[in-house]
Amino acid sequence: MRKSAPKKKRNFRRVNGPKTFRAWNDWEVGETLSGKIVAVTPDKKYKDRKNYHVEIEELNFDFEKQNGEILDVGEIIVLNDCGSLDKGLPKNCKGLFIEVEYDGMSEVTSGEWEGTEAHSVILSIDEGEEDEAGPLDEEDEEEVDL
Numbered sequence: 001m002r003k004s005a006p007k008k009k010r011n012f013r014r015v016n017g018p019k020t021f022r023a024w025n026d027w028e029v030g031e032t033l034s035g036k037i038v039a040v041t042p043d044k045k046y047k048d049r050k051n052y053h054v055e056i057e058e059l060n061f062d063f064e065k066q067n068g069e070i071l072d073v074g075e076i077i078v079l080n081d082c083g084s085l086d087k088g089l090p091k092n093c094k095g096l097f098i099e100v101e102y103d104g105m106s107e108v109t110s111g112e113w114e115g116t117e118a119h120s121v122i123l124s125i126d127e128g129e130e131d132e133a134g135p136l137d138e139e140d141e142e143e144v145d146l
Contacts, residue, residue: 019053020065021078024119027102033059034099037089038076049081052089054098083108088123097126 039053056073063071071077079085079100089096101122108118 019076019078020063020071021080022063022071024080024082024102026063027119028061029102029104031059031061032099032101033061033077034097035077037093037096037098040094043080046081049086051081052079052085052093053077054079054100057097082119082121083113084119084121084123088125099124099126 033054033056035054035057037052038055041051041053043049043051053076055076056071058073059071065071084103085100089098101124103120103122105117106120108114108116
């Protein structure tokens with residue numbers, strides 16, 4: 001009888017499946033979420049816009065999903081595009097860790113949408129791990145003879 005090799009311990013991360021959409025109109029100023037962009041898809045209504053699928057790492061608000069449950073860490077939320085995201089995110093943003101803070105409505109001052117109100121968000125992109133020791137001071141530097 002043939003035996004299989006021992007099973008490898010895996011660390012699965014969900015990248016698709018049930019998603020929750022929350023319209024920008026449902027956000028309150030100051031609400032934030034952070035997480036990893038796991039997918040980017042075209043918007044069905046506005047073909048030149050995108051939808052960002054974010055696996056939630058942290059959030060500071062409660063939002064009831066269609067099934068009555070509260071949105072939670074580890075789930076995927078779909079953020080539809082707005083000018084702040086479009087301008088702030090690089091073209092290839094899949095895999096980036098972001099933080100989004102809703103900043104309310106503001107008037108568009110130029111371009112196709114000039115004079116209209118648009119949703120505004122404050123976008124931060126994680127630049128990787130910080131060194132716990134912090135920046136080096138001149139006193140911390142050591143001379144090395146080469």
